[in-house]
Amino acid sequence: MWKYYNLSTHSNRPPTYAQIKMGDLFYTSHVRRKRNVQAAVEMYTAAALQHDPQGLYNLGVLxxxxxxxxxxxxRLLGLNSSVSGSNFPIIMDLYRRCRDHEEEDSYVPCSLALLNAHLQYIWTFHGSILKCSSAAAIAIVTALSLMTIFGRLQNVAQNFHLSV
Incomplete structure (x- = not known):
């Protein structure tokens, strides 16, 4: 399998499925070879440059x-490399490009990956606000529930007292 896909990637116009498969083979370690992340990045990038959404998706996963x-x-992919401190803009851009590709098969997995990236971003950078607002919302719902329960208990007690 390695030999077939490797030979395919060295042709004049290599098929993107061979580049994706070679990227997968480079990224996973094997008994006979070490993991080669940079080679995997090169293969996925080559597939992405040929407009294969799987290449964009795999780069996002990496x-x-x-x-x-x-x-x-x-630079080759046209991504903003000046963003420092966080990879979320790069991840979101890769998944967004994957989702917006004209291939219908890529829409759902890329949309889910993009949603996951957005949720992770919100949790990472706004987690304390979410925790505080969730605690406040739970406290308000609990207070309203208790007020409703006590109000109904009072009505039941009054009706019982009036009927006796």
């Missing part, structure tokens, strides 16, 4: 796992 894309790769 960045989510902590792989830093080289500045040359970011």
């Amino acid at each position: 960045v989510e796992e902590g792989v830093a894309l080289p500045p040359s790769t970011l």
Whole structure:
């Protein structure tokens, strides 16, 4: 399998499925070879440059796992490399491009990955606000529920007292 896909990627116009498969093979370690993340990035980038949404998706997954894309790769893909401190803009841009691709098969998985990236971003940078607002909302709902329960108990007690 390695030989077939590797030969396919060295042709004049390599098929993107072979580039994706080679990227997968480079990214996973094997008994006979070590993991080669940079080679995987190159294969996924080559597929993405040929407008394959799977290449964009796989690059997004790599960045989510902590792989830093080289500045040359970011330039090739037209991504903003000046963003520092957070990979979320790069991840979201990769998944957004994948989702907006004309291939229908990429819409759902890329949309879900984009939603997950947005939720992780919100939780990472606004988690304390979410926790405080959730605690306040729970307190308000609990107070309103208790007031309703005590009000109904009072009505039941008054009706019982009037009927006796």
